[in-house]
Amino acid sequence: MFQTFDVTARPEAAAPRVARLRAWMATQDLDAFLVPRADAHQGEYVAPRDERMAYISGFTGSAGFVVVLRDRAAIFTDGRYTVQVRAQTDPAIFETVNWPATGLADWLPGALPDGGRLGFDPMLHSVTQIEGLRKLSGLDVVAVSNGIDATWPDRPAPPNAPMTIYPQALAGKSATEKRAEIATALQAAGVASYVTNQPEAVAWLLNIRGADIARTPLPQCFAVIHADAGVDLICAPEKAAPITDHLGPDVRITAPADMAALLGGLTGPVGHDPASCPVALAEMLTDAKAIPDPFALRRARKTGAEIAATTEAHLRDGAAMVRFLRWLDHERPADATEIDVVRALEGFRRDTNQLKDISFETIAGVGSNGAIVHYRVNEDTNRKLGTDTILLVDSGAQYLDGTTDITRTMPLGTPPDGAVRAFTRVLQGLIAISRARFPVGVAGAHLDALARAPLWMDHRDYDHGTGHGVGVYLGVHDGPARISRVSQVPLEAGMILSNEPGYYREGEYGIRIENLIHVVEAVRPDGGDDRKMLRFETLTWVPIDRRLIDRALLSPDERAWVDRYHADVMSKIGPRVDGAEREWLTAMCAPL
Template identity: 75%
Template sequence: MFQSFEVTTRPDAAPPRVARLREWMATRDLDAFIVPRADAWQGETVAARDERLAHISGFTGSAGFAAILRDRAAVFTDGRYTVQVRAQTDPATFETVAWPATKLAEWLAGALPDGGRVGFDPMLHTVAEIEALEAVPGIEPVATENGVDAIWADRPPAPLGAMTAWPDALAGRSSADRRADIAKALKKAGVDSFVTNQPDAVAWLLNIRGADIPRTPIAQAFALIHADATVDLICAPTKAAAVIGHLGPQVRIVPEEDLIPLLGRQTGPVGYDPGTCPVALARALDKGKPMPDPLALPKARKTDAEIAATTEAHLRDGVAMARFLRWLDHVPASTTEIDVVKALEGFRRETGKLTDISFETIAGSGPHGAIVHYRVNEATNRLLDTDSVLLVDSGGQYLDGTTDVTRTMPLGNPSRHIAHAFTRVLQGLIAISRVVFPTGVAGAHLDALARAPLWMDHRDYDHGTGHGVGVHLGVHEGPARISRASLVPLESGMILSNEPGYYREGEYGIRLENLMVVRPAERPEGGDDRAMLRFETLTWVPIDRRLIVTGLLSRDERAWVDGYHAEVLARIGPRLEDADRRWLAVMCAPL
């Protein structure tokens, strides 16, 4: 899955807002001010009141930041947003900078050759980010109030969604058990407490869910976790009112305005993760200790109960997807991208189990498919192209799981060139699906397997191959990924996506995506006695065989496709009505 985008802000709104921000900067003698996309919880999806980057620049992508200087401004973002950032920002006001190829510290060193005072909101930037700026000669990072907030007259209020209990039966472990495990880890690390600003980690630890962020069932909250297995849950008290009994006496509710004083009262060593912890929290600690987040890996390693739960959610979602794909095969020529989005959500809602979609559905026809983060709106809506392809990336939130699946379907009679590219992407998906690898291997070691078929054709894609996924939590979850940048070893129980793609700007886009869970691999006869891992597929949705150039596939690749489709038919077919089941049988016929 990739976060989609919709032009909801006007580029022409940026110049006057930037001018007002520069006036504010002048009153504080700042040479620059940094505007991140992230909120105090370092979230990929943020509440409306935290859309500061969109407010100042117009850019609504899920990753990036802006640097506003007195006579210059730039928006930094990665290759996923190359098209989007150009479409949403005013080129007369903002340069666009490829990041992370160009680091902020490097850019500021060139933009401010004589040095300067660079303002930042200490609740929105991590310790690691500011340490990188402090290392630049002449650059003085200055913690200050937020300049965008100061000029944002109609800023929305903070969300106050109610927390709910998540069943222990789905979690596989009680909150008390999880807190006890983390307490042991804290004692081993030599700290009395650990402070986290990661809402999904808080939700995992306490077996709760929230309603503060669209599409992701989390509550904006902080937590101070102690080595005696008690927890201070820092949030608006009204959010937690319905879960007081579930949380029990070992979890204390602390109002958010008391967060900094609470941290200041800690007399023993308190751990924090420099990569996620806001500067304001670390500076409030008398004895802060940088350390890896002790919740990140336990959260990523799903329990057997969580895997069983999400397996059922994926089967339910597969039924909805099969019904949608059959519907798509019979739509009239007047069908639009918005029709596709509404229909797919409708099929998911008809399961009776959908709590929400897991992100805004991407439905890109023809050239819109080449916009990796495309999100249709009334202004961009178009009829489905003929003789091209439709890329649909979507997912559902169910109480028992979070799904994320991408399929690319033919519209009319796509060219053999498109089918060739589709088959190369399919070969990449197959390579990841089939790989067996030793323990200790990270996503960076596997990423090239998905790209190799495209590389043979002098092609590539500018995004990672896979991301972690939660269970009724975030559709993007750390710390493990399949990416050139990820050195986190993969472990049994981790759920990841497998989503290679290919995009030809102005023409079409192709992506295929399944979710997988890491499992121990059985040792074949004659194999060495060493621990190995494999991927077990969770997503069961047909891959459109009409776009497969079978001559490009090896015998093993064809066998994988046929085996996958046989499993789709066996797992999904019995859950479908007759007409849908007959259609699925045709789509799952052997190559």
């Protein structure tokens, strides 16, 4: 279903909302109040009732935070949203801060007087975040109730969708096996139990899914897993009612209202991850012990069954993408707009009869809209496709057997000056990651420069990571592994990542090419050292538009990679389409 921006999140609505918040701050004797783009689960995507940053500022990006002072306010967000944040916020109210280059700890000392009181909601900030702020001298960081909630008269109700069972055949392990695995890890860490606020961890552990968050099949819940493999699942009882038999007697249901009593009554060291555990949750524990998250890496290392399942999902999605791209070339109406593109693509995915949902709001940006990295079309920004420009489409699907994420950039008539060269440089970066072979222990930070080097040769770059982790019928962004300058998480076999270099010329066009890849063990060639190496295998099979490739820029090895990739697209997707679609695919997959 096509969705526009929430009309309540607009720049002109900010002034009275900020005024109400400041009036509330005065009653709490606060000099500043922190508004994160987060909920109690610290995930990237939040329910409508938790869109506090959008409510107060108008900015709808998926990362950032706002700090409101008595006489000024600032919004912090990263390079992906440079254009968007200016378009969606009122500069007379909010100054924009380039984050994380400038952090809150850098900005606050010059903004608040000595002894200034900064209020925060302890359910929305992790232990690590608040510990960092409390180290600042001359600042009083105080836990308070939430000022946005107190001044938001029509705040939406909490989501309460029923939980569903995720098939063991697709998961590759039973919930019993997973609980035993985590219990063993807790014993080794010297804790009697572990509390998690992360729904993706609970969904993975218990082989369940939900529908509390748009585009991501997560159940909003908390859980405590014990060293005896028992689990206390903290959620509204009615949410778990449909799956009681699946959960079994070792999984006990506790209502959210009873969570404090449950956590306060736990004996023995109780593990928690300070980087994700909310302050309020940690303070409920009488014997807390900080330990690494025991779920994250285990969830990231996909089972053979998960890889097989998502492989099929990507082939199905590839065929839907081919049908869409042919429609774009030959059947779209003469006056087609970005909204038409979004609707058409979702329609082709729905035609598979296996689509559960799209995996995020489709990005369809023509011309300068494509230069907004996380652009999302609405009725106000909707633009006709036109000619002599390029179109960037970043989209994905949620199928029961896999989560997809793909970006393709296509010419609409004659490409703008410089676009073909920039596209080819981006393609070279994608090829470099796709072909990478690397030792065990290498992290995403070590590989990120491979994707950027071709652009660097032209004095260009992009302000987002090269790749993020991806779940299997879970989050399209699912850590902890990434390909980025800052990721120190070693890559391991079974991890699924995106490979998506890009280039954005503000006011003109945007380019991004994205495939999903997964990590596998590399076979040692003759003459190679006797050491373990890893490489990537591709999951996404959709043509890369040959009309935007400058063949002269590609090396012989790069041209051979493109030809092999397109031959594989033809062999894998060709049997799934026919007629005019297969004819179009054949032409698009012709050797360079």
